[in-house]
Amino acid sequence: MFAILLTVSMFSQGFTMVSYGKSFITAFTEDLGYFYPNTSSSLRVTALLDGTSVNIFYNGNSTPTQTIPNLMKGQTVTVVFPKSAEVYQLDYSNKSIRITSNKYIVVHSVSSANFTISEVSAQTNIVQPDENLGMNYLIPSLNYTTFLTTFGISQSTTYNSFRLIIINAEDTENSITIVKNISAQIQLVNFTIPSYQLIQLQADDSMMMVNSSDKIAVLLTHPCLDKTDCTCGMIVNQILPVRFQGQNFVVPYVRDINKRKLLMTSNDNADLLSQDNTPLTLSSSGYLSLPDLNTRYVTASSNVSLKLIIPGLFIELIPENQFAACYMMPFYSNNRWAVVIAKTASKDQVRLSTDLSITQPWSEISNTQYSQAEIALPSPMSIIWHPSSKIVVYVVEKINNIIFGGPAIPIKENPDPSGCKVPVEFVVGDQPLKWTESLAYCTNRQREFACPTNEDVQIEFAKQVNTTNVEGWIGLRRSLMTTAWYWQTNTISASSSVNYVYWANGQPQDKKFELCASLSLNHTDDFKWKSAKCCEKKLPVCYEKRKILPPLTMSSIVYIP
Known part of the structure; x- marks a missing residue:
């Protein structure tokens, strides 16, 4: 009998969501951005401990389609999937992708059209481990016509609705309930999803909530989201369970963006946002116009989720109670940077990789304890950490006129003066x-x-x-x-x-x-x-x-x- 390896985190307490794990499930959504047929879908898998073995399960197979053995700590492997991996039908599908490992890993997903051409469609997102999945999700109110009107966009494609992909993360049949509000009447739609399979549905502003009997992953997508320049690009946003909502948010400034809005998702239509104790006016659909590009600190009257909406990009904002101390940042292009928000009193302690201090100028955020810096990164795989305080990091990339990115990958909650440390590995012997x-x-x-x-x-x-x-x-x-x-x-x-x-x-x-x-x-x-x-x-x-x-x-x- 072999010794039992048990990898245990000693720094995943409270509400902070570290994004490493040993079991993941996801899917690749349809990409019709600019109507390019030769899109690319891949996962980056990074080991946090030596001796890591990874299994990839694909197309409903019960045995691994691919096994990647003996990864070392900090080593990253790119797993490339065929075009057929995209989920394009509004129905049940076995196109979920499971990733399992014997030790802790992080998984990052990227979908794109050809990066070498003048017009590009690209989206990246963190694949959340099963530990971060849940059974209760709030769905943002997204009427496509309202969305385009909000940004002053004329519709040019025939894809006039968002989509919702619900993935059963358990090896058992999962009971799903969709809660809808149609003409002020609550309606429930019930169905089941077989083991490790998924269903893709059209999503509109009638959807309020998804509940399930076991853990699920929920992706909000659009295959060809219209933008202001008469083009379109794919959108992928992994919705987080309600337990990861918060009340206080720092809304970052992202350069090269001249139009942006906030979208609030809440369990109570009476929830309010405020800045400096001044109420902010949201539209009936939950949008908040941001008249300037300044970084700001906003507070909700109860727990909500906030998305920074940019034509062609949804950025899930991390609430203050989920800030962490160490982040991993995977990049895919040469024009890349990180947006870092840290406490002003300790901003000079932010570190890049092992011990390099951040030298870029910081901008204080009015009426808060925070400052923001934009950091150009020399490496496509980097680490930013703080030895004594929690921070939040977003990654941003630009190819031609296309901006994509989102939150960096949090891998350690609590600060440590000696550096960004990997999880602790426990071993239970096999003989008494x-x-x-x-x-x-x-x-x-x-x-x-x-x-x-x-x-x-x-x-x-x-x-x-x-x-x-x-x-x-x-x-x-x-x-x-x-x-x-x-x-x-x-x-x-x-x-x-x-x-x-x-x-x-x-x-x-x-x-x-x-x-x-x-x-x-x-x-x-x-x-x-x-x-x-x-x-x-x-x-x-x-x-x-x-x-x-x-x-x-x-x-x-x-x-x-």
Whole structure:
């Protein structure tokens, strides 16, 4: 039996949405921008830990269509799909794409027409891991005619509606309910989606909400969105579950854009936006006109989602409660930059890659604690992080007159002075050992004895671990002389104090010889601790210390037939 690898995040607490995981599901939407037939659809998969193996499942296959073995930390592989991967029918389809891995990865999607020609259609988006998916989604009110009128655009294509792709992220039949408001009457549309399949629907301003019995991914798309220059381009926006909404947003300034609006999606039509305590007037469809191009701070009366709408581009805005400390930025063209928003008091601490300070000028955002900088990036794969404060980063690219991009990929929530660190990898041994033997097992593998020294570590451990009904040793002991509990590993001294405990009911036992502690590895027992005799045999639980993410590298291209 092989050791069980369990990758656990120690920095994914609260509402922040880190975008790494071990299971993803997505789809490529139809691209008719400029009516080019030879479009390109691909995924970039980046490993966060050494020894990562990735499986790609395509066209409803239950076995991997492609396996990518032994990726190293920071290594990126581009997976290219054929034109037939695009979802173009308004019906059920098995064209979902699943990505699984044995260790944490991030996945980024790009769809485009030929980048070398004068007119281009391009969209990129973060593929959210299954952990970030949900069962409740609010759908923005998007009547196509109203959309064009809002931006003063004359319709030139025959694609007069947006589309909604709903993907079943579970290996079971998923019950879906679409909530619609038609002539002030609520109507429910119910159907099911088979395992890992999807359905594409026309979307209009009657759609309010999508609910499901299990996790789903929801994509808002348009194959040929009209723009002001009598051209059109594809739109892709992965809608986030309602739990990722927020109240406070910094609306960034993006250069080379002269028309932009906000679109608010809310569960309550009475929700309001304000700036500097001054109410802002939204249209009946939820649009807010932005008369200038300044960066601004807006507040909603309750949790909402905001999209920065530009003809040809939807940018999902990250609420303040979801700012993170480290971002990965994949780019696809030579004309690229990052928009960084950081606290003014610590803006000079923003770092690029390993230790380079940001030297570009900063602009303070009026009546806020924030400043914004635009950073030109020399590498197509970069990292921006902050050692002591949370920030938000958007990536922007321009090819000829086409601008595309969106939020950067958040991979670490909490700041760390030493750098942008990868997730912690836990290893559960495959053979039961005594407590002292378990300590040696971890030490001999250059790992630490697991020590859930605070609630955050315990919670994140519990999120990922679920083995059989067994127990594992942790690095907690108590003194035979004083009966006081202390942490002891190969690096934590025996005097390390215990400020957090998670004992099961009736634990620890007041027995003279129960001097060690174990925890359940089964979620039905809530991963509670208990005291035990150190000579008992249980599975050793070790972890590898977090390491700084190295410079990212592009390694290879894999083609899916």
